[in-house]
Amino acid sequence: MENREIRIQIARAGAVLLLGAYATIASFGVPVEAWGRQEKPSAAQDNPAQEHDMEHMQHGSHDEGFMQGGMHHAVAKGVTLDAKMDAATHTITLREGPIALPAHTSHMKMPQPPDVYWTIPIDGWLLAYSPKLVDANGNAVPGTVLHHTAFWNTNRADFLCPNKEEHIFGAGGEMTNWMQVPGYGYRVEKGDKIRIETMVHNPTETSYESVYLEVRIPYQEAGGDAGTVVKSYYPAWMDAKSCGNSGYNLPAGRSEKTGTVTVKYSGVLLGVGGHMHDYAKEIVLRDTTRNEEVATLEARVDEQGHLVSMPTVTFFDRGGYKFTAGDILKIDATYDNPTGKVLRDGAMGIVVGYFVPSDDAAMAGLRRNAEPASAKTGE
Secondary structure: OHHHHHHHHHHHHHHHHHHHHHHHHHOOOOOHOOOOOOOOOOEEEEEEOOOOOOOOOOOOOOEEEEEEEEEOEEOOOEEEEEEEOOOOEEEEEEEEEEEEEOOEEEEEOEEEEEEEEOOOOOEEEEEOOOEEEEOOOOEEOOOHHHHEEEEEEEEEEEOOOOEEEEEEEOOOOOOOOOOOOEEHHHHHHHEEEEEEEEEEOOOOOOOOOEEEEEEEEEEEEEEOOOOOEEEEEEEEEEOOOOOOOEEEEEEEEEEEEEEEEEEOOOEEEEEEEEEEEOOOOEEEEEEEEOOOOEEEEEEOOOOOOOEEEEEEEEOOOHEEEOOOOOOEEEEEEEEEOOOOOOEEEEEEOOOEEEEEEEOHHHHHHHHHOOOOOHHHHOO
8 A cells, every 4th residue: 555655646746747847947958858757868057067076075174174085175264054944935045155266266276165064943854956156146156166065964874875974965067956846855853964065166267256055945844734745755876886985087988887786675766867977978777686777877968078967767657666675776887088098086977866765664763863073054
């Protein structure tokens, strides 16, 4: 009965999402045709996707600088996090900054924001994420200056890789909207600490004095609207580096990186997208236990091989893609590097999706109650 109810709810959510997808996707330059069971790669954002480590990078908060992804960076001064909650619209807006971005500055030379922390103010669900960059006057700043941002729930372990914090949201220069799936949300508890890790650069000819990252997050409180039922999903990050650091050196020529993860809980995958870097060809997700291909995501690149976009694949028409506890997933990331040299930390291969467990109570063991040692900002 539980599985049948999940299938029905996913089918309904899929119908609503597909009907309403065009307006949201089109605003970011992605055609509605990209949302289907076997989609072609989606069209580009205003700027090609930038390299961004979707993995847990090590940050510090020392005045003289800090380590990120094994690399030393100067720290940007005066960066804070402001959180505003609008009870009338059930929306939380996070604002991180200000950040100065001189023109023609790589991420290695740019002073980087230290991690900031957001304390969750509700018991309930986060429903979607809409990122944008603005200046001090509210004018739009091009997304290409965002190398990456990543949100991590320090109070929860990842359900596929429990050695990591739960990675709940990420964005790069493409500034992709994470749309709401009707009837579903990410469950949070009041007091949870979300670590926000952001890296910037500025490859453009324009300098920006005070840039802010804003993320708009609609929410649903537990026990709120009568009759509103929200099922919990869990972010699924399936990586060609398995449960290690996502970045790896990209050899010259054609190459393939393969990783595996074991699913520890039964449930369904609502859909998937992908994250790769320049010179990407494709990333394939397989369920080796069932000897089935789950999805093939072909990268869209320009004439120079720069990554433009990755497609999405949804499983609404079949009630979600079913996983059984113990299934082994294989992730194969393929690149073709024409530069004739090894590109240090030049590649990643990640399939990202939403997982709905058959028994949500079984996920309770993922909670971590200890607060992060450096949770000092954005309280």
